[in-house]
Amino acid sequence: MGNQYPKRGDLSRDASSRGGESEDSSGVSRREFLKISGASAAAPLLAGSLLAGSLAGESLVSESLVCGSTILAAGEVVPVYGPGPLPMEFSINGKEYKANLEPRVTLLDALRDQFDLTGAKRVCDRGECGACTVLVDNRTVYACSLLAIEAQGRQILTVESLMQRSALHPIQQAFVDHDASQCGFCTPGFVVACKAVLDKNPKPTVDDIRRGLSGNFCRCGTYHGIQQAMAQLALTQKT
Amino acid sequence: MPDYRWPDSEDRSLIGKRVPRVDSPLKVSGKAKYTYDVKRPEILFGKVLRCPYAHAKILSIDIRAAERMPGVKAVHVIQGPGSIIHWAGDDVAAVAAVDEVTAEEAIRAIEVKYQRLPHLVNDAEPPTDSDLARLPLGVDDINEMLDKGVPADELIRQIQREGVTARVSENELDELQTIGVNHAVLDAIRGAFVHPSGEVRRANYRKDPVQIQGEPEQAFAAADFIAEGLYGASAIAHCCLESHGSISEWTDRNHLLVHMSTQNVSGIAGQMAAPLRVPAANIRVHQDHVGGGFGSKFGPDRWGIAAAELSRKAGGRPVRIMLERDAELKVAGARPSAYARVKVGAKKDGTLLAWHSESWGTAGPGAGAMPPIPYVFDIPHQRLEYTAIRNHVGPARPWRGSNHSQAAVITMCALDDLAAKLKMDPLDFFLKNLALTGPMQDVYREEVEIAASLMEWKSKWRPWPKSGVSGVVRGVGFSIHTGGGRGHASDCDLSIHPDGSVEIKVATQDIGTGTRTIILMVAADTLGVPMESIALHIGDTLYPPSGGSGGSTTPGGVSASTRRAAVDARDALFARVASALSAQPEELESVNGTIRVKTDPQRWLSWQEACSKLGAISLNMRGRNPNRNTPPDLTGSGVGGVTMAEVEVDADTGVVRARKMVAVQDCGLILNRKLAESSCYGGLIMGISYALFEEKIMDRTSGQMLNPNMEFYRLAGFNDIPELVVHLMTGGKYDERGVIGIGEPPVISPGAAISNAVANAIGVRVPFLPLTPDRVLTALDSREQLLEKQPGA
Structure with missing residues (x-):
C-alpha cells in the first residue's frame, strides 16, 4: 500500500462518480488517482501534493495524531504519519471508537478487526465488488478503499446501525420478504447501498435503482429479489 | 408401521408454502457470522507463498529469514524441494504471524529457487493429430466399450491402433468370451502391442476410446440435412x-x-485426518454460515491442512488462512472447459438421425471427462470422440451442475443450427424429436408450451436473418436440461423435551439452499408446532452426519431424514399421551400446537401438556435417509427444465444484452416455493453471467491467469439483469415423485439459450461462451464466408 492519500470523496462510489470521471470539481477521480499513484515512484512530489490537499488542507486528521515529521512536497510542508501505530478516533453508528492503528490500515479492516463490526465483508479488497459498502457522511464508500486515518472526524454508518433494537429496518424487512439473500455474503453491502439510493430519492425509478446498485456484485444471483424489495420500498416510502 | 409419507396437499400446513428464509434476518443485519468473521483468542494470520510459474520444479526453499522475523510464529513448507508445480499460484509455503501484514512480509522473505518447465495453458484449439498421445487401452476401457455397444470392427481398429496397457491373461480372455465377445476381438487383444507401463501417461493430450451407438456412417448417408459447427x-x-x-x-x-x-461439514474431518496424522474423531469442524460454494468447497484443501500444521507449530494457537481474491480465482477451482466440432443430421421433416462430435477440453492437471453429449436427446446413431487436455490452467472442480452447462451449449446449439438449416422453428424441431428425451418427454412438452407462452415465442421468433445485420437486433432462443437431485445420506436427531421445546441436530450446511428453513418447515409441519418453537443446530460435527451440499442433494436428504425423525417422535409422543385422551395412539393427530383425537377434536391436550407427560427424560429419535427398511422413499431423482432467452445484440459494437429470460422447472414435491423460485432466479442470473462475461483468461507466455480480480473477472451486475420469469411445475404428478433438489438445474440452460438467441438475432453462430463483443464481431465478420461454405444455410 502506498503512502499517498486520495482526496476526500474520491473513493465514494455514488452514482455520480462511479464508473466515470468525478463530477466533483474539487476532487481527483479514481481513475486519475490510480494514474497518479501508478506514477508515484517517478513523481513523488505529485503524490505529496495530494497528501497535502487531503490531510492538511481539509483537516481530516485529528490534532492529536502523532506526527513524526514533515517533508517538503511541491513547495508545501506536509506532515508524515506512521509507519507505526497512531491513536485514532472514529464516529461509527453514532458511537465513539478509539484504536491505535498504522496509517496503512483501511477503514474496512479497522471496522472488522478492531471493532468487530463484521457486517461489511472483505471480498475483493480493491474497490470492485461492493461487499464492504458503508456510508461515510451519508455517501456510499467502499470501506476497503478508504484508509481508516482518513475516516476520522466523519460520520460512519455500517449495516449494523440499521436495526432498531430487535426490529429490522424497512429495507432489511423488504429483503427478507423478497428473499433477496441466498448465501448472504454480499447482502450487507447491498442493504447499505439500497439505503443510500433511498436516502437520496425515496421514490427511485428503476434506472435510479440500477445505477445506484451497479457497484455491488452478487454471486448467487439475488438481484431479482433485491429489485423486488426496492420496488416495494419505492411504493411504500413517503416522499 | 409409521406413516412417513409426505402429507397430502390439503394436510400441509407449511410444506409447499412461500415461507421466508429463516436466516434472512441475520444476513440482512450483518449479524450472520461467516468463517471469515470468526474471531478466536490469540489468533494468528496465515499467508501462503505461491509459485509464480505455471509449471516448475522446486529446487530449494530457504525459510530462515522468515522464521527470524519479529511477529512470525510458524513457517510451514507445503511443497518442498523436488516438488513439481502444475499451475501458477500453487501453494509452496505458509507463514503464521501476529497480523496479516507481518505474514505478508514474511512470505516475501522466503527464498525459493525454481527450475521452470514448459507449460500449456491454451485449450480452445482442437488438438492436432501430432499432439495426441496414443493411450493404450486397459481391460476396463475394453469392457466399457463393450458395454456401450461399440461395434466389433471399430473395437478391433482401436485395439490395433492404441495397443494395451498390459498383457491380457487367457483367464480374462475366457471371461470376455463367456460374455459373448467374438473371436476376432479376442485375437486383436492377444495380438495387441503391450506398452511399457507409464509410457505416454504424461502427455498433454489424451484421446479417449471412441464411443459408437448404432450406425452413424449409414445414418449420415441417409440424412437429408446435415449441420456442422463449432x-x-x-x-x-x-x-x-x-x-x-x-x-x-x-x-x-x-x-x-x-x-x-x-459445503461439506460432515466430510472435512475424514479428509484432514490422514495428512495431519490424527484420528478423524479428534477433529471437530464448525461453520455457521458460508459465503458461497458452487461445487468448489468440498475439501479442506492444502491450505486448510497448512493452517492446522502452522497451528501445531505455534503451540496450538488458532491460525487463519483465508484466500486472497486473486488466489480464490486462480487456484480454488474452475469449471472445466469443453469444446466440440459437431455434425448432426436429420430427415427433411426434422427427425433427428445422427450425431458425431469430436470434443475436447481441460480440467487442468487432472485432464477431465467428456460432458454428457448429446445432452438430453438420445440421438439414435452417434459417434463420440473426446480428447482430454492435461494442462496448467489450475485445478478444476465441479461447478454448479457438473459438466451439464457445457453439454447443453454443445448439444442445444448444434441442434439449433440444424433447425435453422431445416428452416424450422427450433420449438417445432425440438417437439418433433421429443421422444428422444425418454421418460421425461411429457414433462418437457408441458414445460416448453408454458415457456413459449410466457416468452410469447410465437410472436417473437423469426428465421435467422439472411442478409447482413446492423444496428440493434433482437432474437430468441431456448434450451432444455435435466438434473439428478436425489437426496443424499443424512441423519437427523430430533428431541422433544418435557417442557415442550423441540430440538433438531444435523451436521449439514446452508450454502444458500435454505437448509435451515426446509428442516424447520418439515419438522413443524409434521409436529404441528410453530417453526419458531424449534431450536435447530446445524454446521457442526458434534451432530449427526449429513452429506455435502453438491449435486442438488441437500433438500431431499435433510427433508427426508427430518420427516422420519419427526414422525417417529410424534408417534412416540402419541403413545405416551393416548391414555390421557382415552384414545389409541393411531387415533391422534398433532395440529396447531395441540394433540387431539382426529374424530373428536374436542378431546385435546396442548402441546405443552402432552410433553409434560414425558416425565424427566426427553424423547429422542434419529431419522435416516436413505432407509430402505422403512418405505417410502421420500426423495426422487431426475428433473426437467426449459430456459428461454430473448436478447438484443448491437451488431456494430458486438455487445449482447439479455432482454427477457423465462425458466420453467420441475422439482418433484416443492418444499418451499419461495426458495425454489429463488434458486431458479439465481440460476438465470448466474447463467447470464457465464453466457456473457465470465472467463478465466490465461496468458500463454507467462502461464498466469490475467484477470484474477473482480474488475476483469466480470460477474453479471444488477444492470445486466432483464425481466425474469420463473414458473414451477406443481400438482399431484409432480408431488408423487418426492423431494428433488434444484440447486443446479436452473443454471444449466441459460448459456445455450442465450447463444441460440444471439444466433437467431444475427444469423450466425458465435461458437464459444462467453459471448463477448470481440467474439460476436468476429462471428459477424466471418458470416459471409460461412454462408458461402454452407449454401444450404
Whole structure:
C-alpha cells in the first residue's frame, strides 16, 4: 500500500462518480488517482501534493495524531504519519471508537478487526465488488478503499446501525420478504447501498435503482429479489 | 408401521408454502457470522507463498529469514524441494504471524529457487493429430466399450491402433468370451502391442476410446440435412464471495478445532485426518454460515491442512488462512472447459438421425471427462470422440451442475443450427424429436408450451436473418436440461423435551439452499408446532452426519431424514399421551400446537401438556435417509427444465444484452416455493453471467491467469439483469415423485439459450461462451464466408 492519500470523496462510489470521471470539481477521480499513484515512484512530489490537499488542507486528521515529521512536497510542508501505530478516533453508528492503528490500515479492516463490526465483508479488497459498502457522511464508500486515518472526524454508518433494537429496518424487512439473500455474503453491502439510493430519492425509478446498485456484485444471483424489495420500498416510502 | 409419507396437499400446513428464509434476518443485519468473521483468542494470520510459474520444479526453499522475523510464529513448507508445480499460484509455503501484514512480509522473505518447465495453458484449439498421445487401452476401457455397444470392427481398429496397457491373461480372455465377445476381438487383444507401463501417461493430450451407438456412417448417408459447427464454453471460476479458508486450533496435542468455509461439514474431518496424522474423531469442524460454494468447497484443501500444521507449530494457537481474491480465482477451482466440432443430421421433416462430435477440453492437471453429449436427446446413431487436455490452467472442480452447462451449449446449439438449416422453428424441431428425451418427454412438452407462452415465442421468433445485420437486433432462443437431485445420506436427531421445546441436530450446511428453513418447515409441519418453537443446530460435527451440499442433494436428504425423525417422535409422543385422551395412539393427530383425537377434536391436550407427560427424560429419535427398511422413499431423482432467452445484440459494437429470460422447472414435491423460485432466479442470473462475461483468461507466455480480480473477472451486475420469469411445475404428478433438489438445474440452460438467441438475432453462430463483443464481431465478420461454405444455410 502506498503512502499517498486520495482526496476526500474520491473513493465514494455514488452514482455520480462511479464508473466515470468525478463530477466533483474539487476532487481527483479514481481513475486519475490510480494514474497518479501508478506514477508515484517517478513523481513523488505529485503524490505529496495530494497528501497535502487531503490531510492538511481539509483537516481530516485529528490534532492529536502523532506526527513524526514533515517533508517538503511541491513547495508545501506536509506532515508524515506512521509507519507505526497512531491513536485514532472514529464516529461509527453514532458511537465513539478509539484504536491505535498504522496509517496503512483501511477503514474496512479497522471496522472488522478492531471493532468487530463484521457486517461489511472483505471480498475483493480493491474497490470492485461492493461487499464492504458503508456510508461515510451519508455517501456510499467502499470501506476497503478508504484508509481508516482518513475516516476520522466523519460520520460512519455500517449495516449494523440499521436495526432498531430487535426490529429490522424497512429495507432489511423488504429483503427478507423478497428473499433477496441466498448465501448472504454480499447482502450487507447491498442493504447499505439500497439505503443510500433511498436516502437520496425515496421514490427511485428503476434506472435510479440500477445505477445506484451497479457497484455491488452478487454471486448467487439475488438481484431479482433485491429489485423486488426496492420496488416495494419505492411504493411504500413517503416522499 | 409409521406413516412417513409426505402429507397430502390439503394436510400441509407449511410444506409447499412461500415461507421466508429463516436466516434472512441475520444476513440482512450483518449479524450472520461467516468463517471469515470468526474471531478466536490469540489468533494468528496465515499467508501462503505461491509459485509464480505455471509449471516448475522446486529446487530449494530457504525459510530462515522468515522464521527470524519479529511477529512470525510458524513457517510451514507445503511443497518442498523436488516438488513439481502444475499451475501458477500453487501453494509452496505458509507463514503464521501476529497480523496479516507481518505474514505478508514474511512470505516475501522466503527464498525459493525454481527450475521452470514448459507449460500449456491454451485449450480452445482442437488438438492436432501430432499432439495426441496414443493411450493404450486397459481391460476396463475394453469392457466399457463393450458395454456401450461399440461395434466389433471399430473395437478391433482401436485395439490395433492404441495397443494395451498390459498383457491380457487367457483367464480374462475366457471371461470376455463367456460374455459373448467374438473371436476376432479376442485375437486383436492377444495380438495387441503391450506398452511399457507409464509410457505416454504424461502427455498433454489424451484421446479417449471412441464411443459408437448404432450406425452413424449409414445414418449420415441417409440424412437429408446435415449441420456442422463449432461450440464450446471456456473455463470459468467459482468466484465464491467468501473465499476458501479456515481457522484451525489445537485444543490439546491430539484434538483439533476447525472453523471452515465449506459445503461439506460432515466430510472435512475424514479428509484432514490422514495428512495431519490424527484420528478423524479428534477433529471437530464448525461453520455457521458460508459465503458461497458452487461445487468448489468440498475439501479442506492444502491450505486448510497448512493452517492446522502452522497451528501445531505455534503451540496450538488458532491460525487463519483465508484466500486472497486473486488466489480464490486462480487456484480454488474452475469449471472445466469443453469444446466440440459437431455434425448432426436429420430427415427433411426434422427427425433427428445422427450425431458425431469430436470434443475436447481441460480440467487442468487432472485432464477431465467428456460432458454428457448429446445432452438430453438420445440421438439414435452417434459417434463420440473426446480428447482430454492435461494442462496448467489450475485445478478444476465441479461447478454448479457438473459438466451439464457445457453439454447443453454443445448439444442445444448444434441442434439449433440444424433447425435453422431445416428452416424450422427450433420449438417445432425440438417437439418433433421429443421422444428422444425418454421418460421425461411429457414433462418437457408441458414445460416448453408454458415457456413459449410466457416468452410469447410465437410472436417473437423469426428465421435467422439472411442478409447482413446492423444496428440493434433482437432474437430468441431456448434450451432444455435435466438434473439428478436425489437426496443424499443424512441423519437427523430430533428431541422433544418435557417442557415442550423441540430440538433438531444435523451436521449439514446452508450454502444458500435454505437448509435451515426446509428442516424447520418439515419438522413443524409434521409436529404441528410453530417453526419458531424449534431450536435447530446445524454446521457442526458434534451432530449427526449429513452429506455435502453438491449435486442438488441437500433438500431431499435433510427433508427426508427430518420427516422420519419427526414422525417417529410424534408417534412416540402419541403413545405416551393416548391414555390421557382415552384414545389409541393411531387415533391422534398433532395440529396447531395441540394433540387431539382426529374424530373428536374436542378431546385435546396442548402441546405443552402432552410433553409434560414425558416425565424427566426427553424423547429422542434419529431419522435416516436413505432407509430402505422403512418405505417410502421420500426423495426422487431426475428433473426437467426449459430456459428461454430473448436478447438484443448491437451488431456494430458486438455487445449482447439479455432482454427477457423465462425458466420453467420441475422439482418433484416443492418444499418451499419461495426458495425454489429463488434458486431458479439465481440460476438465470448466474447463467447470464457465464453466457456473457465470465472467463478465466490465461496468458500463454507467462502461464498466469490475467484477470484474477473482480474488475476483469466480470460477474453479471444488477444492470445486466432483464425481466425474469420463473414458473414451477406443481400438482399431484409432480408431488408423487418426492423431494428433488434444484440447486443446479436452473443454471444449466441459460448459456445455450442465450447463444441460440444471439444466433437467431444475427444469423450466425458465435461458437464459444462467453459471448463477448470481440467474439460476436468476429462471428459477424466471418458470416459471409460461412454462408458461402454452407449454401444450404
